[in-house]
Amino acid sequence: MLFNKKIEPSCAYCSHGARVDDDSLICEKKGIVKPWGKCRRFDYDPLKRVPDAPVAPSTLGLSEDDFKL
Numbered sequence: 001m002l003f004n005k006k007i008e009p010s011c012a013y014c015s016h017g018a019r020v021d022d023d024s025l026i027c028e029k030k031g032i033v034k035p036w037g038k039c040r041r042f043d044y045d046p047l048k049r050v051p052d053a054p055v056a057p058s059t060l061g062l063s064e065d066d067f068k069l
Helices: none
Strands: 017-021 024-027 031-033
Antiparallel strands (some): 024 031
16 A cells, blocks of 8 residues: 555655665665664655565466456
8 A cells, every 4th residue: 555644654765765775765864774764754755665566366277268258
């Protein structure tokens, strides 16, 4: 859920942070921080949140007849 109001705070998707590399962010308030860090100034930015990859549907047990109209 990208737009959930009760999101767990994380510097990785805070509006005050900008990614420097894979292991660090630069925060306007705290300086260099880790992506899994958090503070009381957390402000959620849904555009920084990367959703999980979609799961491919399982085709096990399906035959060619299942796909005919």
